[in-house]
Amino acid sequence: MKKVLVFLMMAVVACSMLLTGCGGGEKKAAEPAKVLRVGTEPAFAPFEFPKKDSNELTGFDVELIQAIGKQMGRKVEVAGMGFDALIPALNAGNIDCAIAGMTITEERKKAVTFSDPYYTSGLIIMVKKDNDAVKSIADLKGKRLAAQIGTTGEMKSRTVEGAKVTTFNTQDEAALELKNGGVDAVIGDLPVMEYYLAQGGDKYCKTVGEKMEAEQYGIAVKKDSKLAGEINQAMAELKKNGEFDKIYKKWFGEKK
Missing domain, CATH: 3.40.190.10 (Periplasmic binding protein-like II)
Known part of the structure; x- marks a missing residue:
């Protein structure tokens, strides 16, 4: 009798394990992203x-x-x-x-x-916040301009008739020269200018005119x-x- 009971108990356990293995309500682990x-x-x-x-x-x-x-x-x-x-x-x-x-x-x-x-990039003009005389590159004739050396901003600046162009190692240095009144405008990369303004530069400066040499990223x-x-x-x-x-x-x- 004991042998029969043991056998029956083992059979019940085996069936339970079989049912569980067949997905008796157990959830699958979420797949990694x-x-x-x-x-x-x-x-x-x-x-x-x-x-x-x-x-x-x-x-x-x-x-x-x-x-x-x-x-x-x-x-x-x-x-x-x-x-x-x-x-x-x-x-x-x-x-x-x-x-x-x-x-x-x-x-x-x-x-x-x-x-x-x-994102549409390109060049832009930046002037001091109280400068309402400069609205486009045509208004920069004969002005003092700053640009980062070796950039398309410098190249564009040198096409302005009669402009005196001063170059700097970084665009931030050019912007500082504008803030201090050493130049009338900066020509440089639009995204870098916008970042400068967003980080507090808009207290002193602003961008004017249309994007020049537009490029899409x-x-x-x-x-x-x-x-x-x-x-x-x-x-x-x-x-x-x-x-x-x-x-x-x-x-x-x-x-x-």
Whole structure:
């Protein structure tokens, strides 16, 4: 009798284990989020640059791609590398996309596929806040101009008739010269100017006129990758729900 009871008990346990193994109400563990591997060139403030006293990256591009990844349900991993290494890294499959203030050009479009443009860059004029005489580049004739050495801003400044051009190592130094009254205007990169104003420079200065030499930035993916469409869809949703404008305002102030 004892042997029969033991046998029956073992049979019941075995059946219970079998039922449990067949999914008797047990939930599956959630799958980890798919990773979006992002490449950037981390020396282009305010788009991508290291946080103070940290190797962690921040900037407009960094926050935008993180928001895009979240919208897509992906975990974003950002890797820094040389700008010239970004497209080869895409084509080698080492990264899924690249965001680094990369201008959409016909030459680059032969090697990669771009997302929709997310930022229009170019040159802009900055003057002191109380200067209402300068409204365009035509008003700079014969004026004292400042620009960062070796940039398109310097090149543009030297096309202004009769202008006295002073160059500086950084655009911040050029802006300081304007603030101190040493020059009448600065010509430089629009995003860097907007960042300067957003960080408190708007107390002393303002930008005037239209963008010059306009360039559009895009997110690059491997040639003909469907990922570009997914990124476009996520970015469109961010623009619709206001998250894109929120990130933009943080880094550049109100849109004009």
